[in-house]
Every structure is written in C-alpha cells, then in structure tokens.
Amino acid sequence: GQQVMQIPQYQHVQEGEDFTTYCNSSTTLSNIQWYKQRPGGHPVFLIQLVKSGEVKKQKRLTFQFGEAKKNSSLHITATQTTDVGTYFCAGPSSGTYKYIFGTGTRLKVLA
Amino acid sequence: DVKVTQSSRYLVKRTGEKVFLECVQDMDHENMFWYRQDPGLGLRLIYFSYDVKMKEKGDIPEGYSVSREKKERFSLILESASTNQTSMYLCASSLPLTAGVTPLHFGNGTRLTVT
Numbered sequence: 626g627q628q629v630m631q632i633p634q635y636q637h638v639q640e641g642e643d644f645t646t647y648c649n650s651s652t653t654l655s656n657i658q659w660y661k662q663r664p665g666g667h668p669v670f671l672i673q674l675v676k677s678g679e680v681k682k683q684k685r686l687t688f689q690f691g692e693a694k695k696n697s698s699l700h701i702t703a704t705q706t707t708d709v710g711t712y713f714c715a716g717p718s719s720g721t722y723k724y725i726f727g728t729g730t731r732l733k734v735l736a
Numbered sequence: 737d738v739k740v741t742q743s744s745r746y747l748v749k750r751t752g753e754k755v756f757l758e759c760v761q762d763m764d765h766e767n768m769f770w771y772r773q774d775p776g777l778g779l780r781l782i783y784f785s786y787d788v789k790m791k792e793k794g795d796i797p798e799g800y801s802v803s804r805e806k807k808e809r810f811s812l813i814l815e816s817a818s819t820n821q822t823s824m825y826l827c828a829s830s831l832p833l834t835a836g837v838t839p840l841h842f843g844n845g846t847r848l849t850v851t
Contacts, residue, residue: 626795634776655833658840667826668779670839713778715840722767722786722833723794724840726779 627652627718631727639735644704646730648697648714657690657697657716658724668713704734738763742827742843749850755814757846759827767830768810769840770794770802772823779826785810786832817850824848 628651638644648657656675660668672681674690674697681688687700697714714727743758761768767786771779771794781794783802791802799821803811810829814821824847828840 631778660840667842667845668840670841673837673839715779717833722784723781723792724769724784724828724830725781725795726771728776728778 627723627725629714629716629725629727631712631714631730633730634728635731635733637733637735638704640706641703644701644708644732646699646712646714646732648699648727650695650716650718650725652718653694654716654718655694655720657694657714659688659697659699660713660715660726661710662713662729663710666710701732704732706734706736708732709734738765738829738841740827740829740841740843742825742846744846745844747846747848749814749817749848751818751850753814753817753850755817755848755850757812757814757825757827757848759810759812759829759843760808761810761829761841762808763829763841764807765829765841766807766832767838768804769828769830770800770810770812771826771828772796773826773845774823782812817848819850822848822850 659671662668679690685702711729711731740761769784770782785804801813827843
C-alpha cells in the first residue's frame with residue numbers, strides 16, 4: 626500500500642536557525658497537505674498544495690510540491706520557540722479518498 | 737468554525753472488552769476518518785467513510801470496525817480490546833476531494849489504555 630516517509634524524525638535547532646523537513650510518498654499524490662501538532666494537541670492544517678512544482682509561502686514557512694507529485698518539503702526560516710511541534714505531511718493517492726500521513730518530524734527549538 | 741468532538745479524552749478498558757469510540761462533527765462533512773497515533777509511527781489510518789453507511793478500510797483495520805448511521809457521527813468499535821490497541825485515537829472530518837482545499841479537521845483525541 627501507499628507509504629509516506631518523512632525525514633528527519635527529530636530535529637533540534639537553536640532559535641534563529643533554519644529547519645527543513647522532507648516528505649516522500651511511494652505513490653503519486655492528488656495533493657499534499659501539511660499539518661502541525663503542538664505537544665499535547667491535535668494536528669492542525671497548515672496548507673494544501675495541488676500543482677506539480679507548486680511553491681507556497683506563509684510568513685517564515687515555505688512549502689514545495691515536487692514535479693512528480695511524490696515528494697514535498699517544508700522549510701522554516703529563522704525558527705522561533707513557537708515553531709515547536711511535530712510536522713506531518715499527508716496526501717491521498719490519486720483517485721482515492723484515503724489521506725495517508727507521513728511519519729512526522731518532531732522539531733525542538735532551543736532558546 | 738468546524739468542531740469535531742470525541743466523546744472521551746481518556747479511557748481505560750480491560751482486555752477482551754468491547755469498546756466504542758464516538759466522534760461527532762458539526763459541519764456537514766461527507767468524509768470522516770479514524771486514525772491511531774503511536775510514537776515514531778505517525779498517524780495510521782484505520783477506517784474512513786465518504787458517506788452515510790459507506791466505509792473503507794485504511795491501512796490497519798484488523799481488530800476494528802466502524803459505523804456511520806448518520807452523517808455527523810462516526811463510531812470506531814474495538815470488538816475485543818487487546819493491549820496492542822493501547823494508543824491515541826484521532827477522529828477527523830473533511831469535505832470531499834472535489835471541494836478544492838479540503839483540510840482534515842481533527843478532534844482532541846481519545847487516549848485509550850487497555851490493561
């Protein structure tokens with residue numbers, strides 16, 4: 626079945642450093658979504674990318690969808706302590722409703 | 737604002753018990769999902785439903801069943817709870833894929849412990 630892997634699994638950064646997490650699917654995705662889960666909370670939707678090669682920005686966050694629609698990345702510029710949490714990518718295989726989540730990257734920001 | 741409500745935040749059950757986890761959403765969403773979340777494994781899809789009385793298996797349906805008799809309610813049933821079903825269970829809902837941007841809205845989760 627479809628598998629979605631994320632690397633790294635954990636990342637510790639100093640406040641102000643940049644951070645990137647990578648997401649790779651074994652199948653082509655209709656779209657890719659990114660979620661953030663704060664410690665003790667539930668995943669909260671950040672953004673959805675649909676087009677091949679699409680790049681979207683939200684303030685310090687930059688999201689990219691690969692040309693083959695099988696990979697994606699989230700880059701945070703100049704991390705802040707409020708960025709702490711686990712970041713998940715998720716997407717449905719083309720033609721299905723099944724949203725499969727990646728394994729997540731847990732970000733810790735040291736002040 | 738979409739609200740997805742899970743009936744219990746914490747639940748402790750004994751091995752062999754039948755367990756019902758309830759989820760209700762108030763936004764008339766067609767799609768509903770049940771995931772379990774375990775450290776290092778991310779969120780794994782157990783079952784999802786794209787309409788009333790419709791259901792499809794996710795990646796780990798063994799030991800679980802679901803019921804969707806009304807659009808707003810999606811129940812997860814553990815027929816005979818086992819210790820390896822100790823986990824955080826998350827319910828989510830969304831509009832259908834054809835709606836464009838279709839975020840999943842999650843409930844607060846139910847932490848189930850099976851002893």
